[in-house]
Amino acid sequence: MTSRRALPQSFVVANTAMLWLATAIASVELWPIYQSPQFVVVVLVAMGIGTLIAIGGARYRWSSLVVLLVTVAAYFAIGVPLAIPSRALFGVLPTLDGLAELATGTALSWKQLVTITPPVGSYQALLVPALVLVLVTTVVGLSTAIRGRWGELGALGPITLFVAGILFGPATAVLPLQLSLGLLGVVLLWIAWQRWYRRREQVRALAAQGTVPGGAPVEATADRGLIAARSLIGAVLIIALAAGSSVAAALALPPTTTRQVIRTAIEQPFDPRSYPSPLSGFRRYEESGTADSTMLTVAGLPADGRIRIATLDSYDGIVYAVGSGAVSSESGSFTRVPYTFDQSAVTGRRVTVTVTVGSYTGVWVPTVGKFESIAFAGNDAAALRDSFYYNNASGTAAVVKQLHAGDSYTLSAVLPRQPDSGQLASVGPGAAVVPRIGVLPENLLATLDGWVKGVDGGGARLVAMIAALKKAGYLSHGVSADEPASRSGHAADRITQLLTDQRMIGDQEQYAVTAALMARQLGFPARVVFGFAPKDANATGVTRVLGKDVSAWIEVDTAQYGWVAIDPTPPVREIPAAQPKDPTTIARPQSPVQPPVEDQKTDNSPVPPDSTQDEPVNLSPILVVLLAVLRILGWVAVGAAILLAPFAAIVAAKLRRRVLRRRAPTPLQRISGGWQEFENSVIDRGYTPPPFPTRTEVAATVGGMKPLVLATVADRAIFSPNEPRAEEADQVWRSVEAMIITIDRGRTRRQRIRAAISLRSLGGYSVKKLFKR
Known part of the structure; x- marks a missing residue:
């Protein structure tokens, strides 16, 4: 692999320039993962150090083993201040703890990188994969280009870096066509230059041996002749043809699915289905001894603000759960969030709240609005930070370690803009995907048909349904002797009982589930939110969240405003006495409107229950x-x-x-x-x-x-x-x-x-x- 004669300076400089340009383009593919100035520093320094090692190895004719040892030594010398700056002494010197974390991160940070939501910045040791990739591809690529018999293979270094950026990157591509064509052009130009340079050297060698017929001037023939021009023109034509074909194919046949990368295929370590549905424990917050205890202490909570514990979108006839094990649900996929989440696309008011945990315990992290960033405090801050997971589709956060009394954190979020009652009546169903309903309670369609009969428009029917539910229902938790009986739970039989009893009595658990199921039948994607709705929220002071502040409401996806929060709970009012039971009870008539066939397949269909749809055309199997x-x-x-x-x-x-x-x-x-x-x-x-x-x-x-x-x-x-x-x-x-x-x-x-x-x-x-x- 080593060369026995001194390498021309122009040859080294040209190969170095080609490698740097190709590596810079390939490194852009890693930018969506980090989006941090520290990442730019890592790339530049790694390219510089790798170049010095490769040129030094060629200059002093080091063997491959010596190049490897020098690269490893340089990696441990610069790895801590570059990839783990929080562990560096004075920001530039490695520490023993930093070196240990660097060694561990070299083996383990790759898996962590695909189980955490980008951008990761300089969080923990997640910059280590970027440092390893850039340093190794630079050393190997440039060494091969200036020392190898087949110098063209040096282009595999930047190509490897580019492919790694795709595999470890997010599912959404950033500038895919521009980066691919740019790298292709540089690589092909590099290969063409390598071949031309080698051919010129061969001709010069023949001239030096006196074997060129006729004594033709070599410089004029090889350097300025048609050979070089035709080689360059051929390379340019191939690049232009490949680029044109790629652009045409991308424009004519754009991808219809999200990009499949490692993070989309790997099984995430936090599975919400491993934990019981938080809505199942709704009544325990109303029990004596818990109702008046302080669950949370929140500073900066806006007036009328609600605290989200979990969002539930999967109903199997027994419980409303977070995500679904039967179908793919975006709400069931949680990923680690290093320090921030981009919510720039959300329109709303930004707030910052500080939460101190009291009697509340569990894996679900109380949040407000759409999460942007979180900073834990206290003795368990590091452990909570490392076990924090978030799902942006539902706005639900969790910590595997679980929260306990004394834990605290500061949360930055965006409160999305919400429509008023007049605007809500004119909205249309959104396009969000929610899991299919497993079992629909009996009499739900018949009751819904009576409440929205004669009302036109999806938004107007939704408003009419909520108004009828509040008017017909009475609120009772049934935990004390002076309250009318109210059975807990939200299974299909409990919802059927709520709708068929002489008096409609329940609490937020039943009303939220009923409203969500009815909204689904009206064509709106809907889900249940479990959390707290404190009555004395004050943005300028501290709010004590009590157990009796527990609540549940629904969110419906609209085409105009996205997910809109709606509280279907009836107002607190006196519950009338039950009428004497009639021994010849007449069953309620069944609704002539049957559920649309499409609702059994797709729950978020905008077609209302009383509309008709054309039957799908049955094609011949052969066709x-x-x-x-x-x-x-x-x-x-x-x-x-x-x-x-x-x-x-x-x-x-x-x-x-x-x-x-x-x-x-x-x-x-x-x-x-x-x-x-x-x-x-x-x-x-x-x-x-x-x-x-x-x-x-x-x-x-x-x-x-x-x-x-x-x-x-x-x-x-x-x-x-x-x-x-x-x-x-x-x-x-x-x-x-x-x-x-x-x-x-x-x-x-x-x-x-x-x-x-x-x-x-x-x-x-x-x-x-x-x-x-």
């Missing part, structure tokens, strides 16, 4: 299979067209060159063009004449009498004072075609294809010798 096969063949054809486009361009260029030569205006030009066509053809087929050969030398390289005769005819026609006849030009072209057919006769199909797409006659290189010195 379905045929359409699937045609679709697959279409995609294969598109992919093949993109892959074969550069080769088709090469074949087209050769065909155009041949036509121009054969249709030249004079017989002399046609004879000269015929010989050039023969010479180009034999070069593409692997023959290697001497540098700057005569026609006789080319014919001798091919072998046989016919090439020598053709070379003699071409020399006589070109150097003769008489103008050749048109018949002689035609005879030359027929001889050329016959000899090419003879040469191809003993070749395999693969060899003939390789000759057709060879770039040697166009100033480039054959596929066979792409990586040969």
Whole structure:
């Protein structure tokens, strides 16, 4: 791998510049993961140190083992201040704790990186993977480029960095087309320059040995001749063709699904389905001894502010839960959040609250609005910070360690803009996806139909349903002797009882579930929110959240405002005495409106229950299979067209060159063009004449009498004072075609294809010798 002669300074500088440019473009793919100025420092310093190691290894002819040891030593010297700045002494010197964390992070931080929500900034040791990737790819890539026999392989360093950025990055791509084309252009230009430089050095070596025929000036021929120009033009044309094909394909066939990366495939360590639904313990907050105890102490809570414990969107007829085990639910996927979450797209008021935990315990972290950042305090702050998880789809936060009395944290959030009652009546259903309802309580559709009958419009029907629920219902927790009986729970039979009893009696647990299920039947995606609704919230002071402040409400997704919070709980009022039971109770009539078929498949369908839909067209199984096969063949054809486009361009260029030569205006030009066509053809087929050969030398390289005769005819026609006849030009072209057919006769199909797409006659290189010195 080592070179026995000093490397030219221009060669080292050019390769270094190419590597830096390619690495800079590839590093941009890592930016969405970190989005921190410290990441930029890591990339720049790692590139600089890696470059010094690679050039030093080439200058002093270090072995691969020595380069490896120097790289490891440099990594531990700069790793702590760069990747774990919080563990560095005075910000620049590594500490023992920092070195231990660096060593651990080298092995474990990769998994942590894909189980935490980006951007991660400089959180813990998560900058270690970026430092390792940039440093290693720089050392290996530049060492290969300036010392390796196949210097073109040095481009694999930036390519590896780019691929790693995609795999470890978020599911949403940032500038995918621009970065891909930029890296492709730099890599192809680098490879073309490497090949041109090697070819020039070979010609100079031949000139130094005195083997260049005729003593032609090497500098004029190799450096400023058509070879360099054609190589550069060929590289530019290939880059332009590849870029054009990629852009056209991306515009014509944009991706229809999110990008599948490691973090989308890996199983997240926090599963909300491993914990009981928090709504199941609703009544315990109302029991004696808990109702008047301080659950939380909150500073800065806005007036009428609500505290979210958890958002529940999956109902199986027994409990409303966070996420669903049967279907994919965005609310069921929790990821670690290092320090902040971008909520710039949310319109609303920003607030900062400080929460001190009292009697409250559990894994669910009380929050307000849409979470932006959190800072834990107290003795367990580090443990809580490391076990914090968040789901942005539902706005639910959790800590695996669980909260206990004395824990505290400061939370920054955005309170989304909410519509008033008049605006709510004009909203339409949103497009959010929620899990399918498992079991629908009996009489729910019949009751809903009676409440919204004669009301038009999705928003108006939603408002009418909420108003009817508040008007017909009475509030009772049933935990004391002076309250009417009210059974806890929110299973389907409990909701049916609520709707069919003579008096509709329940609390927030039942009313929130009933309202959410009815909103789903009206076409609105809906979910239940469990939390606290303190009555004395004061943004300028401290709010004591008591156990009896427990509440539940619903959120519905609207096309105009996103998720809107609605409280369906009836007001506190006197509950009338029950009427004597009639021994001949008449059952309520069933509603003539049946649930739409689509609701059994998609719960967030905007079609109301009393609307009709066309039945789907039942296609023939044979036609379905045929359409699937045609679709697959279409995609294969598109992919093949993109892959074969550069080769088709090469074949087209050769065909155009041949036509121009054969249709030249004079017989002399046609004879000269015929010989050039023969010479180009034999070069593409692997023959290697001497540098700057005569026609006789080319014919001798091919072998046989016919090439020598053709070379003699071409020399006589070109150097003769008489103008050749048109018949002689035609005879030359027929001889050329016959000899090419003879040469191809003993070749395999693969060899003939390789000759057709060879770039040697166009100033480039054959596929066979792409990586040969």
